[in-house]
Structures are given as structure tokens and as C-alpha cells.
Amino acid sequence: MRQSLVIANWKMHGDQKANEALVVGLLKLLGRQANRGECVLCPPFPYLAQVHELLGDSGVTLGAQDCSHSESGAYTGEVAAAMLADLGCRWVILGHSERRQYHQESDALVAAKLAAAQRASVVPVLCVGETREQREAGEAEQVVESQLRGALADQADLSRVVVAYEPVWAIGTGLTASPEQAQDMHGHIRGILADLDPEQGDKIRLLYGGSVKADNAAALFAQNDIDGALVGGASLDAEAFAAIVGAA
Helix, strand or coil: CCCCEEEEECCCCCCHHHHHHHHHHHHHHHCCCCCCCEEEEECCHHHHHHHHHHHCCCCCEEEECCCCCCCCCCCCCCCCHHHHHHCCEEEEEECCHHHHHHCCCCHHHHHHHHHHHHHCCCEEEEEECCCHHHHHCCCHHHHHHHHHHHHHCCCCCCCCCEEEECCHHHCCCCCCCCHHHHHHHHHHHHHHHHHHCCCCCCCCCEEECCCCCHHHHHHHHCCCCCCEEEECHHHHCHHHHHHHHHHC
């Protein structure tokens, strides 16, 4: 059985004072939950060390929001996956729609980043998802399949990959795919993964992201192929995020 996984993507939010209050408050709430699944916090790069120290031996682990495709070199502003591992990161989000949109990241670049994360023993969380226009044009499954195959087809090992389906039209908009819509796409993703790797396809954890909140989390997590969530805005509220973790 796949273990549940909930990941907080803080995006470009936070400062040292706010981070401490959020993490301390969250750990108190999570400490009251029995048998919870895995939980990960992904703060901005400048706060990785602070959050790592605050998490201590709580069982909540650290992740980052991106990494470079290269291991070292003259890449001003980039952060290598090995550097993340050196700071205690176990996870890294790759291919988020905001990176694809604002930084023009291609499937080929995401694939190179994913391979770099694997080499550094950091678990890649691959984001895929369609825009509203693509969904309305009936292209949602085709777009997601292209993103999946573009990032994963040439990877040597899929056993430690996580896939997060985030419909772009639901990120930060308040709109959410219905549980049935989300399951339909997760089932489609599961089939593609089984085709890419028959041994690992059914074992890879699939997350849903896109305006996940405490009041819709349980219905989403009840679906067969949804193993958790990649949470944006709600992860900045300790009570809301703890409730989502509890629902998983």
C-alpha cells in the first residue's frame, strides 16, 4: 500500500519570524495526530537551513522548490541538487507550472533536472498539468501525457519519483478539480507510468495540487489513485495545513 504524502510549497513567502511561528505551530498540531503519513515542507532557498533546524527530529522532512540541471559550474543564481542534499533536503519540486510559465522551462530541461536530483539522492516531485484553455479544448490528457513522457521516458529509475498533478487553472484560483475529475486524470497518469515502468507504475505516489483546502482534502484523498497533495496557499496556515495532513 502506498503511504500518504503531503507537501507544503511555500512558494515565495516567509521571513525568519513568520517561518518560526508557522513551523512551531504546525509541529504542535501534527504531534497530536496518530499514524500520519509523510509530511514535507518546501520553503524558499534562503530559509532551508532555518526550517531544517526547526524541524529537528520531528519526522517532518525538508524539500526545495527547484534545482539546477547541472551539478556545478558557472550558473549564477542556480542551486545544485547536491547542495540541497548537503542542507538536509530529501525532496525537490520540479516542473511546477510557474517555472514552466515564468522561466520557460521545457520538458527536456525538467528531465535534466530530474536526473540531477536522482544523482544527488534527492526525491524529485514532478509536476504536470494542463491550462484551462487546454482542458476546454479536450487536450488535457494529451498535455499531461506529453509532460510525463518528456520528463520520465529516459530516466533510469522511477522507483523514487513522485508525480503531482496540478491543473494550472486550479492553482491559486480557488477553483478545484472535482474528486471525480482528479481521479480520472490520476488514473490516466497511473496508466502512463505503468507503460513506462511496469514494475514501478503502481507503486509511484501521485499527489493532487490546485487549491487543496481542509474542506476538500478528504474527498480528494478518498480516490483510488490520489495518495496525497502538493499544497500551496493553505500550507502557510498551520491549522489548515495540519487538517489536510490529517485528512490524508
